[in-house]
Amino acid sequence: MSAYNLNPLYPKPTFSASALVAGRALSITSTATTSFANTFNVSTDMLVLDVQTGNAYCTFDGTTPSVGVAHILYSGSQYTWSKAAAITAKFVATTTANSLIYASEFQT
Secondary structure, three states: OOOOOOOOOEEEOOOOEEEEEEEEEEEEEOOOEEEEOOOOOOOOEEEEEEEEEEEEEEEEOOOOOOOOOOHHHHHHOOOEEHHHHHHHHHHEEEEOOOOOEEEEEOOO
């Protein structure tokens, strides 16, 4: 039996033309809203993100993230999101120090 059954409990890394899709880093400042936009592979279903440096505010409804109107993504934390959530997410660093989020793409 194949190790890559179509099962969301066991996603596999996204492949494109028989090569792994590279992860991507997103540098976030406190002065500008940043997003991944629609930069993910068409085969991607979900992403694993980790906040490597600095906390970040995040919204999914198109509003600008800020205190009291956004989720806080804590430095050192890992998150699993659908591709749709990652595309709509907007980020702003919580302090003047930049935040870095790294994303890896997976398909089910």
